[in-house]
Amino acid sequence: MSSSASSMETGRVTENKTVPGPILLLGAPGVGKGTQAKELVKIWGIPQISTGDLLRGNVSKGTELGKVAKEIMGRGELVPDSLVNEMVAARLQEPDTAKGYILDGFPRTLPQAGWLDGRLAQQPKTLPVVAVSIQVDYNQLLRRITGRRNCPVCQTIYNIYGKPPQKDGICDVEGAALVQRADDTEKVFEERMRAYEAMTTPVVEHYRALGRFAEVDGDRPISSIAAGIVAAVEQLRK
Secondary structure, rough: HHHHHHHHOOOOHHHHOOOOOEEEEEEEEOOOOOHHHHHHHHHHOEEEEEEEHHHHHHHHHHOOOHHHHHHHOOOOOOOOOOHHHHHHHHOOHHHHOOOEEEEEEOOOOOOHHHHHHHHHHHHOOOOOOEEEEEEHHHHHHHHHOOEEEEEEOOOOOOEEEEEEEOEEOOOOOOOOOEEEOOOOHHHHHHHHHHHHHHHHHHHHHHHOOOOOOEEOOOOOOHHHHHHHHHHHHHOOOO
């Protein structure tokens, strides 16, 4: 087993000397992108930067950017790229980003990718973004999403296809009737997939054209996927 995979199993920071730099983690709904981001944080000891978390954090702390965002959202409008960019820029100035960071949900659009590339290019000692996409078959993703069932009491998550409860529709722990989230339907999944592909395809092609894009098989155990991402980043950084 490689040192990267070994460190993955133990939860320790990897001893690999590759500096990860900024990594954009891509993946369709249901691929386990959030899970992999957490694994990579453990491996490399770098932060995960989620625009959703940044937005909520700025609003809850009452920062100037947060006050503007809260007012915009209060009107039922989408927070513009320019404001999101400012939040990301502020986060990237913090010292824990020196070795790199996992980007989750940003850049989501081609203008955001252009902005980020331009900003990093102005910092000679900063590595450029590399993008890694976690790939899972459409039908497998559909089963992951539509098969998901939650216990309303203990919040345990089951899947009727991959991890069913011992008794159909009943939580093993609480004995409560399992529920399906309203958005865990095939129709909603199809809409989310179309939106994801429409928004993400230009970003993928942008980094592919720059030679800074790789794909990894996401239909494997968590540790194997993480090891694949580490290997892909190492190759892209050569």
